Amino acid sequence: MRTPGTELLPLIPYLQDIRERCTECGACMKSCSFLGHYGTPKAIVACYDFTLPSHQVIAYECSLCGLCTAVCPEGLDPSRIFIESRRLFVDGGNFTASAYKAILGYEKCGISSLYSWYGIPEGCDTVFFPGCSLSGTRPEVVFRMFRDLRKNIPTLGVVLDCCTKPSHDLGRQKYFESVFGKMAAFLSCQGIKKVVVACPSCFKIFQQYGNSISVSTLYEHLDVSNHDGQPRNWDWEVSVHDPCAVRDETSVHQAVRGLLHGLGLKVTEMQYSGRHTICCGQGGMVGFVKPRLARAWSAIRRQESEGIPMVTYCAGCTGFLSQVMPVIHIADLIYRPEAVKNGNVLAARAPFTYLNRLMLKLRFKNEITPKTGRI
Ligand code: SF4
Ligand code: SF4
Structure with missing residues (x-):
């Protein structure tokens, strides 16, 4: 009892x-x-x-x-x-999923065998984990990120799966631990020691629950100084929205600013940055129950930006903040500079994001020969 x-x-x-x-x-x-x-x-x-x-x-x-x-x-x-x-x-059995149907359905898709895929080649101890959002909105960019990373990590693998942070944040801890725990255990069993993520939320989950697997962000690995086709000296001033999932990761903040400087951009810091950054509004899925509170965060950001274009490195933050101000994902600056300059960056929206993820999976299947599949 x-x-x-x-x-x-x-x-x-x-x-x-x-x-x-x-x-x-x-x-x-x-x-x-x-x-x-x-x-x-x-x-x-x-x-x-x-x-x-x-x-x-x-x-x-x-x-x-x-x-x-x-x-x-x-x-x-x-x-x-x-x-x-x-x-x-x-x-206590009080949670009703109906208010969060959309996000939980999205998560369920991400972990399904239709969308997930484990491309772990022979000799691989490091995998790229691009996450659901960037894969859906910018599949071409994700594929190019993988190829860039592989220049320095020849046996790099890829994992297309969902980190299940939505369930984690909704308090569905037992479910989250069971799903993510199985994924982490499988990766460890396959000899994976390092995960490179593109999404700050995935970073937080791997950091907290990845056990012996170390995690870093893609932004700490990219080198724009020898990147093909890079326009230099943009002569633009930008501000940076640090996603709250990595508020304590100074090395990530510095790496992102290093990339921006490498591209020739001038960075103006806002009051709420780095460790003291604020939520974009999407955090905790508050918008599903109290949209007014979610919007209050993005309103602060909008006011703070003072019309200066804002760069961030989370596809979720980019999407949410873009509703109220111009926001650029750093991946677009690096991989689609002309589109950014011309103001016509296309980030796919549902249902096309789902189709994009399936196409990306096919593309990776043609690129990597996995030593084993995940059962
Ligand atoms: S009111 Fe002040 S002391 Fe209390 S939790 Fe907030 S910051 Fe900390
Ligand atoms: S929304 Fe407010 S109470 Fe909740 S974590 Fe952020 S600052 Fe703290």
Whole structure:
């Protein structure tokens, strides 16, 4: 029999920390509309009973962006309360998938045998994991990224699959761990030691749950100084939106800025950048239940950009922020410079994204001879 309150166990240290150490300084509330509505983390912990599903559910209005954690002068981790609350909500059988049907369907497709593929050749210990979004919106770019990476990693493989971050962030932890855990175990069994990702969300998942597999981003491997057909000296000023999934990865921030400088672009830093970056609005899938809160983030970005074109390195952030301002994916700057210059970059949309991923899979199948398939 379960002792009352044991369901709260993972949350208890975080709740205690907030109760005892939050000074209610308000630093975390400054830009977050969710906290702006519900109050300081201390006020939330005092007012809400996280054993109650009706209180746990407010966690689905938090973008899980981690800005509160990054700015807290007391070193508190308020965002942890909200992801743990989501997990309690799911474990209590209260989660209904209907509100998230679109994103969960997208994830289900990504892990299906129709869309996923493991191209692991003989001698391979490193794979490129482009993720679902970039593969769907920019399949040609993904293929060229793979070929560029392979110049330095001759036995490079490719894995077309979904990291299942949507389930992770929705609090479907057991499901997520089962699906991602099997993938990571398979990769380890095949001798894979390194994964190179194109998507910051995939980075976070591999970093947290990839066990012995090390992860880096494509942007840390690319070299634009000897890239074919590169227009130099763009004479453009750009700002950079760092995706919140990699807010703590200084080496990734630097690598991206290094690429931009290598292309001849002038980078103007915004107030919210690097470790203190903000969510694009898509984080935590808040837009499915509270679009107003999701839009509040992109409105901050729009205001901050002051009309300067913004570059980012996440296909999801690019898509979301593009609804309110001009945003360029760095991959387009590198691989489709003429289209960027002419203002006619095409990023495919559903349902074509699904077709693109199937075509990309076929293309990789013709490029790589895998030593084994994934069962
Ligand atoms: S920044 Fe930290 S101390 Fe300040 S209100 Fe937020 S959680 Fe409390
Ligand atoms: S994780 Fe982001 S959205 Fe959630 S409370 Fe912290 S700052 Fe606000």
